[in-house]
Amino acid sequence: MARDGQPLNSHAPIMTTTRPIAGYPLIGIASLGRVAAAILIAVIAAILVRLLDQASAGDIRDLIGDSYLRRVVIFTVMQAVLSTLLSLALAVPVTRALARQSHFPGRGVLLRLFSLPLVMPALVAIFGVVAAYGQQGWMARLVGVGVWPSIYGLGGILVAHVFFNLPLAVRLLLPAWQTVPAETWRLAAQLGMTSGHIFRLIEWPLLRRVVPQIAATIFMLCFVSFAIVLTLGGGPRASTLEVTIFQAIRFDADLPRAGLLALLELVLCLIAGILCRGLTQRMDFAAGFGRPGWRHDASTRWARIGDSAWIVLAVLFVGLPELALLADGLRGFTADLPWPVLAQAALLGLSISVIAGAGATFFGFVLAAAGHQPSPCRAGLFVRIMKSLQALAGLLPLAMSPMVLGIGFYLLITDYTDSDLWSVIGIILLNIAMAIPFCLALLMPAVDRNLQQHDRLCRELSIVGFNRFRLIDWPSLRPQIATAFALATSLGLGDLIGISLFGNPDLRTLSMLLYEQLSAYRMDQAAATALILLLLVLGVYGAIERLVGGKQ
């Protein structure tokens, strides 16, 4: 690659005399990216300053001696570790089975159902899990109410986390199997390898390469998981830092303590982030569920029996809550529902999340593009500083947990005003910040590929600025941009942190409504709300992929 301009410089005299200027570099994506990075860093700095200011009012000695807090920190780490281990322990054999049995009828539909949790709002998933595996749920009724254990506490948190992260892990693992060249499977057939040999010689090296990355991703997601712990955990024995911070601010109105806790979590997240450094940055969702190459050991009787067992187990575990959502939800519609409230909540959530989704996609794209733009010819100190800041800007929201970001925005905004308009703006800003790392992770591999393919040609023909976006980047990145937009929007629709910090009885989204109904054990209404929210998310996701991504 022609980095740092040397190859260009050597031709500079010829270029200046013979080349007309083909386009005006009005707003290059690189400069947009710099502005975006500067804004993000400024906002995050403001949040940090505000948190430090708030925390200085509290007493740090209170925190150190706080045995409750120590238990919370231990529980936070433990549940994240257990969730990660469980998800992966199931995901590896399930993925292996799906990769090996690459051609059976209904595989596509099955994988679609299996990946539904990836776009499901946390609260919807919680309802499904409670309806299927709760004390009054389907399984309990099957086995006998009273015998079936309670879903609340560590067990429930783990079940809900696995419900989310098993499909995620499978989705991230399956592409690894597809990277195995077809020749390798043929070689395995030619050399007469058994499934055991194949595991040792082909699959194990593969897993060793990709599993740490996926484990780090799942660990970080579970470490900062909020809605699941708030709903299924709570109480002194099963609470995480995110929930404790929320309780300090919302129930005790103890801002100094919340500030201190937020700083503590920031430090812990940074430590965890550094430990998993470089592992969590890239996840190529877009790779999807393709079919790996033909394997000779797929059709033996034991392979079929074993693989079917794993697939059926996984599908039942994920499918039962989905089925419960649908069945209970439909039944819930017969109950007396507050339709005007529901409609208003749906509209508010939709407006907030679409704006936030667009914002996050914009930030994610310009950061992804700018972080890799080869420097201009005169790569001075300023440019190099800006480039490292861009890299930093994309990672910062990852280091700050959603709740820490949320508290930051909450403090910054409520310092000046508590009008509803500013509350909505606060929720939007928070949702943008929370979704940026996901958009970045989704867009970066695609932007990288695109740069490798087209960058030299674009610079040769001086296709720059908006022209470059319109003619080159947009047509080739459209599907990935749409996926990022759709994912960011569905995250916004499921957001509970923003709405529960800034919201009030007049300002409610479907997520908030669902949370209230779940906490009040109004399961009939919750069932209907959960189904409506799920359909809204799926509808919006599909609409964005179709309208923005141009999918038919």
Next chain:
Amino acid sequence: MTAYLECRALRFRYEEMMMRFDLEIERGSCVAVIGPSGAGKSTLLALIGGFEHADDGCVLVEGRDITAVPAAQRPVTTLFQDNNLFAHLTASQNVGLGLHPGLRLSDAQRRDVGQALEQVGLEEFGNRRPAQLSGGERQRVAIARCLVRRRPILLLDEPFGALGPAMRLEMLDLVDALRRQHGLTVLMVTHDPADAARIADRTAFVAEGEVVLSDATTSVLQSDLPVIRDYLGR
């Protein structure tokens, strides 16, 4: 006299394309398979190697039908264009896989591996990993593995396409020498008629899923059939 290796009315459907191969090969010969891209050359080799399964017809070796025999048990071994080696195993280990797929080797088998590496000129390279070898050296390791498997039929699927001209000639001559030494029957897919002219006594021309002509290499290369003239650019 019956052929040593025979494809008899071998049918295979690949997407929209119906292929039907008939081919007879004598023991100890070297046959080049040439023809346009997408004509089915690699499919023909995959059918003989046992990696694709014919919809109809059969593959015979010395009159025995091997169509239903699993790849590992066929008297055939295949060398692919790339990805022949496992990146995390050494050259010796990669060769050793040809003797036991779990790498549990006896002392005699270990000596076999060393001998095979010697025959391809890599006796000093046993402990290197593929990343530390050149493209030509990697293919030599793969050839060594073919040798230890002691299969009478060697299938080469454009194995030297990625190599430079000098290395390519060297590898062709190595294959030719090994064929004579071990009495192998060789079937080689190639893009370059020069490869065929150098080591193949016979050539099969494949177009649109059929063997259009199978004859002495010189007659095929001078054939007046329009498909062959178009392909060769004469």
